[in-house]
Amino acid sequence: MRNVNELNYPLCLAPMVGLTHVSLRRLMNDYMPKNATTHWPTEMLNSRRVPRENLKTTPETLRRSEENNLVPQILGNEEIPIEKSVIRLVNEWGASGIDINMGCPVQKALKHNYGVSLMGDVDYAAKVVEITKKHSTVPVSVKLRAVGSEKSVPELIVFVQKLVDAGADWITLHPRTAEQKRRGSADWNQITELKKHVSIPIIGNGDIQTADDVIQMLTTTGADKAMAGRALAARPWMLWQLGEKLNFENPIAFENQKAPATAEEEGAEYGRALLKFIDYCEEDFMLNAGVSESVTLRKIQFFIKTTHVWLEFGHALMAVASRAKTLNDLRVLVGQFFQQQQRMNLRTELRQ
Numbered sequence: 001m002r003n004v005n006e007l008n009y010p011l012c013l014a015p016m017v018g019l020t021h022v023s024l025r026r027l028m029n030d031y032m033p034k035n036a037t038t039h040w041p042t043e044m045l046n047s048r049r050v051p052r053e054n055l056k057t058t059p060e061t062l063r064r065s066e067e068n069n070l071v072p073q074i075l076g077n078e079e080i081p082i083e084k085s086v087i088r089l090v091n092e093w094g095a096s097g098i099d100i101n102m103g104c105p106v107q108k109a110l111k112h113n114y115g116v117s118l119m120g121d122v123d124y125a126a127k128v129v130e131i132t133k134k135h136s137t138v139p140v141s142v143k144l145r146a147v148g149s150e151k152s153v154p155e156l157i158v159f160v161q162k163l164v165d166a167g168a169d170w171i172t173l174h175p176r177t178a179e180q181k182r183r184g185s186a187d188w189n190q191i192t193e194l195k196k197h198v199s200i201p202i203i204g205n206g207d208i209q210t211a212d213d214v215i216q217m218l219t220t221t222g223a224d225k226a227m228a229g230r231a232l233a234a235r236p237w238m239l240w241q242l243g244e245k246l247n248f249e250n251p252i253a254f255e256n257q258k259a260p261a262t263a264e265e266e267g268a269e270y271g272r273a274l275l276k277f278i279d280y281c282e283e284d285f286m287l288n289a290g291v292s293e294s295v296t297l298r299k300i301q302f303f304i305k306t307t308h309v310w311l312e313f314g315h316a317l318m319a320v321a322s323r324a325k326t327l328n329d330l331r332v333l334v335g336q337f338f339q340q341q342q343r344m345n346l347r348t349e350l351r352q
Contacts, residue, residue, distance in 0.1 A: 003139050003169055003170065003201065004039055004097075004139070004141065004169075004170045004201050004203065004224065004225060007037040007038050007039060007069060008035075008036060008037050009032070009033070009036040009037055009038040009239075009243075009248075010214065010218055010224075010225045010226060010242075010246075011038065011208075011214050011225065011226050011227075011228065011232075011238070011239060011242055012038045012039055012040070012041070012203070012225060012226075012227050012228075013025070013028055013040065013041060013227070013228065013229070013232055013233075014041065014205060014227050014228060014229035014232070015041035015042060015043060015044060015073040015099065015101070015143070016043065016229050016230065016233070017043050017044055018043065018299070018302050018306075019043070019230070019233055019302070019303060019306060020041050020042060020043050021042070021043060021059060021060065021062065021284075021299070022062040022063055022064060022067075022284045022285075023277060023280040023281045023284045023285070023299075024233060024277070024303070025040050025067065026064060026280050026284065027236055027273060027276060027277050027280060028040075028232070028236045028239060030236070030251060030253050030276070031236045031237045031238075031239040031240045031251050031253075031254075032239050032240075032243075032251055033239070033240065033243030033248035033249055033250065033251055034248070034249035034250060034251060034252055035248070035249060036239075036243060036248050037069065038069065038225075039069045039070070039071045039096065039097060040067065040069055040070050040071065041070075041071055041072070041073055041099065042060060042061065042070070042071075042072040042073055043060045043073070044073050044074070044075050044101055045060055045061065045072055045073060045074050045075065045085070045089075046074075046075050046076075047074050047075060047076030047078070047081040047082050047084075047085040048076070048078075048081045050074070050081075050084070050085035050088060050089065051081060051084035051085055051088060055088065055089075055092060055093050056289070057289045057290065057291075059285060059289070059291060059295070059299075061093065062284060062285070062288075062289055063093070063094070064284070068096065069096050069097075070093075070094065070095055070096055070097075071095065071096060071097035071098065071099050071141065072089050072093070072095050072098065072099065073099040073100070073101050073143065074086075074089075074098060074099070074100060074101065074132075075101050076100070076128065076132075077124070077128055079131045082128070082131050082132055082135065083131070083134075083135040086098055086132060086135045086136050087135060090136060090137055090138055095138060096138055096139075097138050097139040097140065097141060097169075098132055098136050098138060098139075098140050098141070099140075099141045099142070099143055099172075100128060100129060100132055100140065100141070100142045100143070101143055102125060102128075102142055102143060102144040102145070122158070122159050122162050123162070125159070125162070125163065126162040126163055126165070126166040127166070129142060129163050129166035129167055129168050130166040130167060132167075133166065133167030133168075139169035139170070140167060140168060140169055141168060141169055141170045141171065141172065142163050142168050142171055142172070143171075143172040143173075143174070143205070144159075144160075144171065144172070144173060144174070145173075145174050145175070145176060146173070146174075146175045146176055146187060146190055147159060152190065153189075153190055153193045153194075156173075156190060156193075156194060157193065157194060157197045157198070160194060160197075160198055161197070161198060164198055164199065164200055168200060169200060169201075170200050170201040170202070170203065170224075171194070171198070171200060171201075171202050171203070172202075172203040172204075172205055172227055173190060173191050173194055173202060173203070173204060173205065174186065174205040174206045175187040175188065175189075175190040175191055175204075175206055176206060185207060186205075186206025186207045188204065188206070188207075188217060188220060188221050189221075191204040191217070191221040191222075191223050192220065192221040192222060195221060195222045195223060195224075196222075201224040201225070202223050202224055203223060203224060203225045203226070203227050204217050204218075204221050204223035204225075204226050204227065205226070205227040205228075205229070208226050208227070208228035208229075208231060208232070209228070209231040209235075209346070209347045209348070210231075210235075210238065210241075210346060210347070211238050211241040211242040211245055212245075213226075213228075214226045214228070214238075214242055215242075215245065230306055230307065231310070231348075233303065233306060233307050234270070234306075234307035234308075234309075234310040235266065235270075235310065235344070236273060237259055237260055237266075237269055237273070239251075240254065240259040241259040241260070241261075243259075244258075244259050263312075263343040263344050263345070263346070264341055264342075264343055266343075266344035267311065267312070267338075267341065267342030267343045267344045268338065268341070268342065270307075270310075270311060270338075270342065270344055271334065271335075271337070271338030271342065272338075274303075274304070274334055274338075275331060275334055275335065277300065277303065278300055278327060278330060278331055278334070281296050281299060281300050281327075282296060282327055285299065286327075293326060293327060296327065297324065297325075297326070297327060297330065300321075300327075300330060301321055301322065301324075301330075304317060304318055304321045305318060309345075309348045310344055310345050310348055311342055311343070311344055311345070312342065312343040312344070312345060313342065316337070317334075317337055320333045320334070320336075320337050321333065321334070
């Protein structure tokens, strides 16, 4: 993988703590149109931990041998940890790119001057890009948020141009400020203006909940690709739906079928996908990496907690899932829940 715009599919998954792991990527791939290619993230990886972790058994860095175009996301601001992390991730783990997180607004990242705190000093941020680029033999990208001030767009353009000069190969912009977190609407105009003023590919992130949203973002902003987070986790067949609209071939697993289209069809597909996700987590975490059943169960329950809001009666599913003590318990409870017809909301106010 030389750069993001050499991959042919205009939608990718966002890096999300506790969600963007091997089993979710595996589920997503089931819905990818045949011959479609995009890049795949990891959860955020702390550059102070990666050098000493076992990348083959650490849950956040588990990967399957058939996965490609993996772009792990790192948190970091010091050269030695970044150097050691990048070298391990590229040479030992097989990363096709490195993504620098400059968008995480959580306190854990801020207290170490990681994540969005890097956006407080453009020279500091550019130095982190320069360091990462220096030690990387693969493309380096940056995921960032909006600059929060009355002059936000001009400031953003200056900020990003500094990152480009430091070696960034592409940028992902989630146009909300750190203070907004997930509240309010993403300002897609910032993506539009950024695309006009910088020469590298731009990925737009924020308020993507349906395949039509993807097309609207690409058409409205001129972005090279769209990124979706929790809504894509809840609706992984969005990849299939978008493929139909763009005349890609059907996913191999659904060769002669139509993508779910109605609220009822999507509700049923959520149930089928969830049962498959449980199987994948059991195989990937428990059987292949020796992760305990209790930890694996919590990962699945967190997935349900995050995505159930798109179901009309998702709160009932969450209550059912929370009672499970084993994966087999969970399979039975989920199977029983989806014996009744379920409907899926097109959108929810819980934004990503």
